[in-house]
Amino acid sequence: MKLSHVATAVALAVAGSAAMAGEVEVLHWWTSGGExxxxxxxxxxxxxxxxxxxxFAVAGGGGDNAMTVLKSRVVAGNPPAAAQIKGPAIQEWAAEGVLANLDPVAKAEKWDSLLPKVVADGMKYKGNYVAAPVNVHRVNWMWANEAVLKKSGVTGVPMTWDEFFAAADKIKKAGFIPVAHGGQNWQDFTTFESVVLGVGGPKFYQDALIKLDQKALTSPTMTKSLETFRKVKGYTDAASPGRDWNLATAMVIQEKAAFQFMGDWAKGEFTAAGKVPGKDYICAAAPGTANAYTFNVDSFAMFKLKDAAAQKAQADLAAAIMGTEFQEVFNLNKGSIPVRLNMDMAKFDDCAKLSSKDFVASSKAGTLLPSIAHGMAVKPAAEGAIKDAVSQFWNDDKISVADGVKSIAKAAAIQ
Incomplete structure (x- = not known):
């Protein structure tokens, strides 16, 4: 079935109130409490x-298991109505000719005016919507324990890397761990992208980690980024290798550590522990990154379906995902923020309100950037290679900064 045929069918289904309701099968891996x-x-x-x-829930593997099941279903000609897919993987699926055209729903619901262009573009293939975004996670957050900072004589949140290292020295001297880190490759990569953004700024981040420009990747700015990244590692504890991210968050919650660099899913851990933002803990942009926003957007790609009732249900699903009711309740549970730009944030906490304010501001300023560490910026092969190079550098102090720069640039050249 051609994309245009699906578009016509979906348009008729949306327009025709007499159309029968259908079944909608949704593949996802949201199996934990709030999700x-x-x-x-x-x-x-x-x-x-x-x-x-x-x-159609497939637990485990951060979605890897779900993708394996999805491939077999699509190959067999029996895809679900929707599947949780994000980033450049959306375009890879669309290029296979298996995704439905959601433009009739998107036009009726005015998606183009409700989404920042950089997010909308990620949901499209050749100018047509093929996926619906669910939420926005900010990745370039720094979490801090208020009590640890006070006990260490640190006043205010460090806004630059120089201020951060000065604070880290005081924290170490006071007997606390300055940086709670989970030594897993995606956590190393999460910290790395915030360092690159803080050292080089939004334009450099775009050139180096989105465009994968070799000139930027081998520049003095990348050298400085790796020097800073290595310095951050010096403030982590010896037990960090292999630690899960939530256990690192627990170190901040329990006043064992001062800071953690992690996306806003960390907030769920603070909330579950009964901690209040602004009182018990601080959420702030990572040093040097307050004027930018690295995002991780969850989304559902919609697959071509033959049955008219199923197409109608699929169109209803796409509209519901972007609707204010679901955007509010989902993101209150998940710790993320709504992807719609015009949402009322009254029910959200201070961290979410700050996130939303910065999301809107950065979308206007052109500093809203896809997270490379969370599958939003480059194709999976290049992302995986760069991630490995970053972790090798993080884990082996014998690798010089110059060799680290070369290794990351070489990894970025993988197609």
């Missing part, structure tokens, strides 16, 4: 529209 609760809300919205929800 499962959020999916339940989407199911309720679909049921109120008279549709049948078929849950």
């Amino acid at each position: 499962a609760k959020s999916v339940g809300e989407l199911k309720k919205i679909m049921q109120t529209k008279g549709n049948t929800w078929k849950d």
Whole structure:
């Protein structure tokens, strides 16, 4: 079936109120507490529209297991209505000719005016919407324990890397761990991208980590970024290798450590521990990155379906995902923020309000940037190679900064 045929069918389904309600099968890996609760809300919205929800949850592997199952289903000619897919992987699936054209829904719901262009472009293939975004996670956060800073004589949040290292020295002297880090390659990469953004600024981040420009990757700015990155490692504890991210967050919560560089999913851990932002802990942009925003957007790609009732249900699902009701309840549960630009943030906490304010400001300023560490910026092969090079440098102090720069530049050349 051609994309244009699907578009016509979806348009008719959206327009025709007499169309029968159908079943919508959704592949996702949101099986933990808050996430499962959020999916339940989407199911309720679909049921109120008279549709049948078929849950296709595949746990584990951060979505790797789900992708394996999805491939076999698509190859067999039996795809689900929607699947949790994000970043450049959306375009890779679309290039296979298996995704549906969501333009009729997107136009009716005015998605182009509700989404920042950089996010909308990520949901499109050859100018047509093929996926619906669910949320925005800010990646370039720094979390801090208020009590540890006070006990260490640190006043205010460090805004630059120089201020950060001065604070880290005081924290170390006071007997605390300055940086709680989980030594896993994606956590190393998360810290690395915030360092690159803080040292080089948004334009450099774009050239080096989105365009993978060799000149930027081998520049003195990248050398300075790696020097800073290595210096950060000097303030982590010896037990960090292999530690899960949430255990690193727990170190900040329990007043064992001062800072953690992690996306806003860390906030869920503070909330679960009964901690309040601005009182018990601080959320701030990583040093030097307050004027920019690295994002990780979850989304659902929609697959071509033959049945008209199923197409109608799929169109209802796309509209519900971007609707204000789901955007609010899902993101309150998940710790992320709504991807819609015009959302009322009254029910959200101070960290989410700051995130939303910066999201809107950076989308206007052109400093809203896809996170390379979280699958938003480059194709999976290059991302994996750079991630490995970054972790090798982080884990082996014998690798010189010059060799680290060469290794990362070489990895970025992998297609």
